[in-house]
C-alpha cells in the first residue's frame with residue numbers, strides 16, 4: 094500500500110496565505126524529524142461558492158431578510174506522504190457521538206469496518222473512557238491500532254501527524270463550508286443586490302465619495318448602502334425604493350465593468366479592480382466601496398460618451414452662416430457671456446446659436462450686458478469670418494445690434 098497522498102479541493106482565496114503558512118510551519122517541523130514535506134499547488138481555477146446566510150435588511154421593503162455569504166475559492170492540491178513515525182501511519186480520526194461514530198480518514202486510506210462501532214478505547218493506555226476523539230494508525234504490515242487523543246503524542250513520539258491530517262482533512266472535502274469555521278474576512282456578498290441598492294440610494298440622495306464625505310463630514314454613499322444592507326432603517330423617510338430603472342441601471346453598470354478590455358484597464362488600478370469585482374460577482378467588506386462605485390463610474394462613462402456623440406454630431410451638422418462681410422438679420426439664442434481681460438483691455442465673449450443650432454461667437458470690446466444667457470433675440474450682425482473650434486464650424490460675427498428681445502421662448 095502506497096502512502097503517497099495527493100488530494101485536491103476548493104479553498105477560500107482570502108485564506109490561502111494562512112494555509113501556506115500552516116503548511117510551511119508543518120514542513121519546518123517535519124524536516125527536523127526527517128519527514129518529507131507537503132507541497133501545496135494553487136491552480137488558476139476559481140469558483141464563487143455560497144457558504145451561508147447573514148441576517149440583514151431589505152433596503153426596498155424595509156423588512157428583515159437574509160443575505161447570502163459567498164467565498165471565492167481556488168482549486169488547490171496538496172501532495173505529500175502521510176508521515177510515518179515509529180513505524181506507524183496516521184489513518185483517521187474517529188469522532189465518538191452518542192449514537193454512532195463518524196470517521197474522517199486521510200485521503201487514500203481506508204479504515205477497517207469495525208471502527209464504525211468501536212468504543213472510545215485506547216490501545217496505548219489500554220483503557221476505555223469518555224473521549225470525544227480517538228485516532229486510527231496503521232503500520233507497514235497492515236496492523237491497525239486505536240489511540241486516544243491524549244496518548245497520540247506518546248504513542249507516535251510526536252503529534253505532527255495530526256497537523257498533516259488536518260491539512261488533508263481541510264483539502265479532502267468542503268466541510269469548512271458548513272462549519273463556518275473560517276473568519277469573516279473571507280466573506281463576500283452578491284454584487285447584484287448591492288448595485289441595485291446603490292443605484293436607488295444615488296437616485297434619492299446623489300453620490301458622495303469617501304473623500305467628499307470626509308470633507309463635508311457626511312456619510313459616504315457606500316456607507317449608506319452598507320447601513321441599508323445590514324441595519325434596520327430608522328426613519329421611514331430614509332427608506333429607498335429599488336425601482337426597475339435602478340435595476341436596469343445596475344445591470345448595465347455591472348455588464349460594462351465586467352466587459353472592460355485590457356486596453357482600458359492597463360495602468361489603471363481602479364478600473365482593474367472594478368473589472369475583477371464585476372467578473373467575480375461579489376464584494377468583500379474591504380472591496381465594498383469600490384463595488385458600489387461601479388454605478389457612478391458607469392454613469393460618468395455614459396455621460397462622456399454622450400458628450401463625445403453630441404460633439405461629433407455638431408461637427409457633422411453645424412454650418413457657417415452667410416458670406417464674410419455680409420450684414421445679416423437672424424434669430425439667435427445667447428448661450429454664454431464671459432468677460433475676459435487681456436493687455437488690450439476687457440473683451441466680452443458671447444456664444445450664440447441660431448434656430449438650426451449653428452454656432453456663432455462675438456468678441457465685443459469692453460463690457461457688454463445687453464444679451465442674457467439662454468434668451469432669444471432678433472439681431473443684426475456682420476459676418477467677420479468662417480472659423481472652426483474643436484473641429485466644429487463656427488461663424489465669427491461683430492457689430493451685433495439687438496432688433497428685438499424675444500425672451501426665453
Ligand SMILES: [Zn+2]
Pocket residue numbers: 215216217218219220240241243244
Ligand atoms: Zn491512551
